[in-house]
Amino acid sequence: MDELVASAVSHWVPRFTTNGVAVADFERVTSGLKDWGGWCSAWSEVGAEHEALGAEAVREGRLRSAGQHYVQAAVCYHFGKFLFVQDPGQMREAHLAAVRCLDAALPHLDPPGRRIEIPFDGSRLVGVLRLPHGPGPHPVTVMVPGLDSTKEEFRSTEALFLERGVGTFGVDGPGQGEAEYDLAIRGDWEVPGAAILDAVSAEPDVDPDRLGVWGVSLGGYYAPRIAGGDSRVRACVALAGPYDFGEGWGELPALTRAAFRARSRAESDEHAREIAHTLSLKGRTASITCPLLVVTGKRDRLIPWQHAARLAEEAGGETRLLLLDEGNHGCMNVAAQHRQKTADWMATQLGAGE
Numbered sequence: 068m069d070e071l072v073a074s075a076v077s078h079w080v081p082r083f084t085t086n087g088v089a090v091a092d093f094e095r096v097t098s099g100l101k102d103w104g105g106w107c108s109a110w111s112e113v114g115a116e117h118e119a120l121g122a123e124a125v126r127e128g129r130l131r132s133a134g135q136h137y138v139q140a141a142v143c144y145h146f147g148k149f150l151f152v153q154d155p156g157q158m159r160e161a162h163l164a165a166v167r168c169l170d171a172a173l174p175h176l177d178p179p180g181r182r183i184e185i186p187f188d189g190s191r192l193v194g195v196l197r198l199p200h201g202p203g204p205h206p207v208t209v210m211v212p213g214l215d216s217t218k219e220e221f222r223s224t225e226a227l228f229l230e231r232g233v234g235t236f237g238v239d240g241p242g243q244g245e246a247e248y249d250l251a252i253r254g255d256w257e258v259p260g261a262a263i264l265d266a267v268s269a270e271p272d273v274d275p276d277r278l279g280v281w282g283v284s285l286g287g288y289y290a291p292r293i294a295g296g297d298s299r300v301r302a303c304v305a306l307a308g309p310y311d312f313g314e315g316w317g318e319l320p321a322l323t324r325a326a327f328r329a330r331s332r333a334e335s336d337e338h339a340r341e342i343a344h345t346l347s348l349k350g351r352t353a354s355i356t357c358p359l360l361v362v363t364g365k366r367d368r369l370i371p372w373q374h375a376a377r378l379a380e381e382a383g384g385e386t387r388l389l390l391l392d393e394g395n396h397g398c399m400n401v402a403a404q405h406r407q408k409t410a411d412w413m414a415t416q417l418g419a420g421e
Contacts, residue, residue, distance in 0.1 A: 071103035074320050075150065078368070081399035086220050087142040107154065110147030111161050114140045118168055125171075134175030138222050141168035145219040150322045152329035159248070165219045166245060169195070176222075178229060183236075185266045187259060190249035194218060194238030194263070196270065199229050203272030206279070206417035207234035209263055209293070213284025214252075215326055217244030224281075227410035232419035233279070236267050240289065242330040252331040254346040256289040257296025264299050277301055277417045281409070282308060283397055284370070288346055291378060295354040302416035303355065304409055306362045307397045310374040313344030319369060352381035358416050359386045362405050364394015387412075 076097050083093055096109045121136035144165035151158040173180035178197055185192040195218050198205050208228050210221055218237035225235040239245045240259050242252030253259075260280070268275035279302040282290030287308020294303035316324070316339075324336065333339035359382050363375035372390060379388035389408065394401045414420070 069102045071322060072097070072100055072106065074322060075103075075106070078320065078396065081395065081402070082397055083146055085399045085402050086223055087139065088146060089139070092143065104154075107147040107151040107157050107161050110143050111164065114143035114147065114161070114164060114168070116140075117143060118164070121168065121171060130175045131177070134172045134177075137168045137172035138176070141165045141172065141219045142222070144168060145217060149215040149217075150326050152326050155329075162217075162244070165217075169219050183266060183270075185238075185262055187246075187262050188241070188250060190246060192238055192240055192259060192263060193245040194236050194266075195221075196234065196236050196267070196273075197225055197229060198234040198272055199232050201232075204274035205232070205234045205272060206277035206414075206419055207236055207267055207273050208279040208281050208413055208417070209260075209267060210235055210237040211240065211256075211280060211282035211286035211289045211293075212237070212243050213282070213286045214242075214323065214330065216283065216286070219244070224406070227406055228413060231410050231414035233410070233414050233417055234273065236263070238263055247330050252327065252342070252346075254292070256292040260289070260293030261297055264293075264297055268299065275299065279303065279413050279417050281413065282306065284308065285312065285346070287370075287375075288312065288348065291348060291355050291359065291382070292351065294357050294359070295348075295351050300357050302358045302360075302413055304360045304362065304413060305375070305378060306405075306409070307364070307367060307370055308375070308378070309346065309370045310348050310377045311344060312346040313340055314374075315371065316340040316343055323369065348378060348381075352378060353383040355382045356384035359384060360389065360409060360412050361386065362389045362391070362398060362409065364391045364396070364398045364401065366392075366394055367396045367398075369396040 117140035121133045124133035144161045148158040148161035180195045180197045221237040241250035280290040281304040283306040287305040294300040328339040331342045361375045361379040363372045
């Protein structure tokens with residue numbers, strides 16, 4: 068396989084399989100893939116297989132199975148497009164398929180999900196709201212993706228919160244998922260964050276006084292920006308986020324730099340680096356006064372763990388740093404050491420079950 072495929076495989080195996088890709092699907096796609104140009108189509112073929120199984124299950128009235136098949140299809144299509152920015156047409160086709168499959172799955176999930184569109188900056192932000200069973204109003208955690216993740220990737224993480232009585236709202240912000248075609252990446256996430264919190268708070272079964280934010284990778288920067296700019300946030304989790312994304316720009320994988328350049332509308336690699344520096348928590352950390360859990364791994368090859376340590380040291384409120392010695396980017400290779408702890412912590416902070 069070529070260098071780009073090898074890079075994607077070496078960085079992302081635990082993430083793919085933790086977030087819903089079957090190990091067998093991962094192995095059969097990547098074992099036969101020789102060059103990056105075939106990445107998106109190979110994953111889309113597997114996605115289409117699962118989508119067909121979903122349609123068959125609907126026809127036969129097996130709706131729970133239909134939801135499971137459509138979720139599997141959505142995540143395969145998603146990982147086909149996640150970094151495939153060199154062919155926007157093919158990338159967008161796979162992305163539309165991922166959105167289509169997730170929309171088809173939502174009413175058949177347990178608990179079900181509901182698509183919500185939020186007008187923003189002449190376009191829209193799209194999220195999925197899922198609430199625990201039982202009477203509300205419920206606490207809710209807003210789930211913020213990173214540079215290449217989207218709401219289509221969040222089912223396994225949502226389950227951790229929902230099982231503990233915390234609702235979830237996975238949302239595509241500027242430069243992400245359904246918003247990436249109209250809205251560029253931006254650093255001032257307290258602005259889209261306010262629009263997102265407004266929309267979530269307005270839902271009748273949501274408790275507006277028990278809202279948390281959780282973000283992964285670049286979302287691990289966005290989440291504390293929301294928390295520092297909006298007093299409605301009662302707790303924040305920052306997983307593997309940068310303090311300043313421009314630091315270490317030259318050491319980022321080529322696929323990551325290319326995706327950021329495309330989604331930030333940068334004109335060159337140098338321009339992208341300049342924009343990356345605007346994604347910075349400098350001068351913002353003291354205003355993060357809600358409880359903050361910062362999670363990172365010492366083996367993170369994208370965002371050095373020192374970024375997380377600096378955020379934890381500077382934050383203005385009660386803060387906990389969970390530093391995992393063997394953790395890679397996102398710590399998916401040591402998932403059991405942080406995912407349940409994170410969900411337990413958020414449930415406690417938001418008073419789930421009270």
